Amino acid sequence: MTHQSHSKKELIEIIELFELYGIDDYREMTKGQLQKAIWDYVKVIGYIKADNEFFFVEDAQALLKYLNMKSPRQLLTSQQLEHITNICKNLIFYSKQCSHQLSASNYTDIDEVIEDGIEISKYGDLPIVRRALRLMNEDIKIEVSIEPVITKRVKKKLARQEQLKLMNSGTLNVRKGGIKVVFD
Numbered sequence: 001m002t003h004q005s006h007s008k009k010e011l012i013e014i015i016e017l018f019e020l021y022g023i024d025d026y027r028e029m030t031k032g033q034l035q036k037a038i039w040d041y042v043k044v045i046g047y048i049k050a051d052n053e054f055f056f057v058e059d060a061q062a063l064l065k066y067l068n069m070k071s072p073r074q075l076l077t078s079q080q081l082e083h084i085t086n087i088c089k090n091l092i093f094y095s096k097q098c099s100h101q102l103s104a105s106n107y108t109d110i111d112e113v114i115e116d117g118i119e120i121s122k123y124g125d126l127p128i129v130r131r132a133l134r135l136m137n138e139d140i141k142i143e144v145s146i147e148p149v150i151t152k153r154v155k156k157k158l159a160r161q162e163q164l165k166l167m168n169s170g171t172l173n174v175r176k177g178g179i180k181v182v183f184d
Contacts, residue, residue, distance in 0.1 A: 002035035005071040011038060014055070018048045018063065039067065054153055072151050076123070084123055087116045088132040095135035110141050117146040124148025 002011075008031040015026050015038065022045070023037045042048065042060050050058045057063045076084070090106050094113060098104040107113050117136050123129045130148050137145050150158075170183055 002039050002067045003070050005073075005075070006035070006067065007031070007071070007073070007075065008034060010071065010073065011035065014038060014063075014067075017051060017054060020045075020048075035067075039064070042067075053156060056152055072153070073125075084120055084126065085128060087120050088126075088128045091116055091120075091132040091136050092128075095132075095138065100139040100141065113139070114142060114144070114146070117142075121146050121148050124150040125154045 011031065011034040012026060014020070015023055015034075020038065020041055023034075023041055026034060026037065029037065042063055046060050048057075048060050048063055055063070055066060057066050091113070094100065094102075094105040094107060102109065102113075107116075113136065117133060120129050121133060124133075124147075130150075133146055133148050136142065173182055173184070
């Protein structure tokens with residue numbers, strides 16, 4: 001059966017991405033009804049198109065296995081998000097405004113900074129976490145580099161954004177002969 005951690009929005013994305021349009025009125029269904037409908041429909045049809053971009057499944061059995069496991073998406077309550085955001089703001093303040101100086105920051109020793117970095121590293125899908133850890137890792141007093149834990153989906157999205165950024169940047173073309181400057 002489908003794991004409870006999959007949100008209704010994610011289940012609707014699965015229906016639309018894998019074109020499971022045999023499920024009627026899926027937008028009006030409750031989460032429980034969607035879970036049962038997707039599970040039953042995928043078992044009956046036995047075939048879906050492969051997806052290597054969002055869900056990373058090759059066939060119907062892999063999709064059923066994905067649905068049976070806990071959702072890899074990091075869903076946070078508002079209290080958790082507020083707590084993580086406050087920690088990130090403190091790390092960014094320590095890194096930027098205080099220039100990595102403990103005396104001017106909210107921290108008393110470097111171990112607190114490292115503990116906060118380790119605590120938030122689990123939530124690497126959030127842009128503020130990635131920024132806070134990048135700035136914190138620039139501190140020469142911290143010997144270990146703390147890397148954010150990022151899901152495959154967000155890694156793929158970040159890679160796509162980086163490619164678009166590179167494609168849209170201006171380039172200079174130089175040719176022998178007459179001088180002609182062209183900005184693309």
